[in-house]
Amino acid sequence: MTETFETLLCTHSAPVLAGLRPSGTVTCHREKLPFLEQDLAECRRLLLEHGLRCRVLCQCERHLVLMIYDPVWLEACLIGRRARKMLRQLGYPKDALVEELLEELGHRMARQGFPHEIGLFLGYPARDVEEFIRRGGLGSICTGYWKVYRHPGEARRCFARYDACREDFLARQSQGQSLRQILRAG
Numbered sequence: 001m002t003e004t005f006e007t008l009l010c011t012h013s014a015p016v017l018a019g020l021r022p023s024g025t026v027t028c029h030r031e032k033l034p035f036l037e038q039d040l041a042e043c044r045r046l047l048l049e050h051g052l053r054c055r056v057l058c059q060c061e062r063h064l065v066l067m068i069y070d071p072v073w074l075e076a077c078l079i080g081r082r083a084r085k086m087l088r089q090l091g092y093p094k095d096a097l098v099e100e101l102l103e104e105l106g107h108r109m110a111r112q113g114f115p116h117e118i119g120l121f122l123g124y125p126a127r128d129v130e131e132f133i134r135r136g137g138l139g140s141i142c143t144g145y146w147k148v149y150r151h152p153g154e155a156r157r158c159f160a161r162y163d164a165c166r167e168d169f170l171a172r173q174s175q176g177q178s179l180r181q182i183l184r185a186g
Contacts, residue, residue: 001039001042001043001046001178001179002033002035002039003173004032004033005028005033005035005036005039005043006173006178006179007170007173008026008028008033009026009043009068009179010166010169010170010173010179010182011166011170012024012025012026012027013026013068014162014165014166014168014169014170015161015162015165015166016052016068016069016070017050017052017068017169017179017182017183018165018169019070020161020162020165021122021123021162022069022070022073022074022076022077022122022123023067023068023069023070023073023074023121023122023123024067024068024069024122025057025065025066025067025068025118025122026065026066026068027063027064027065027066028063028064028065028066029062029063030061030062030063030064031062036064040054040056040066046179046180046183047068049183050183051070051071051072052068052069052070052071053068053069053070053071054066054067054068055067055069055102055106056106057102057105057106057109058106058109058110065109067102067121071098073123074098074121074123075097075098077120077121077123078098078101078120078121080126082126082127082130083120083126083129086117086120086126086129086130086133087101087117087120090115090117092104092117101121102121105117105118105121116129116132116133117129117133119132119146122145122146124145124146125146125150125151125155127149127150128146128147128148128149128150128155129146131149131150132146132147132149135149142155142156144156144158144159145158145159145162169182172185
């Protein structure tokens, strides 16, 4: 993988790569990544070694959006009663597998950009996603990786862990470690 692509992954997916969250998205600008197809192929192989997956959610001529995810953890997030009910109410297929839900999410993203329910796929608390949708994004009590409507202290601690993880990955990369080496070291 090129250093540029690895930096993009470290910047936007370190908490997923480190096992701190179930998934994350990475937007890749084609003009900045001339070896994107090769990088993606190598990325998929590397992630599979660690039980993770990389999926193109949507793409156009200029860029594509990847989801890096742990399929087992993501499924656990999406089968919770509240998340499953929300997805059904939003028209997602009932009792669909993770890959089918991701396929539907990708279709929605291609049509309308980032739908609000993407928070469920990113492992955000279902209550916060629900409140975000209900309130139109207004009235949150704190903001970080998502808008928080309940338990701000817990959310801030989570945000701090994510930030520390990203900084650790980027520091190790700046010291010359490849993403493969970082993941092997744990």
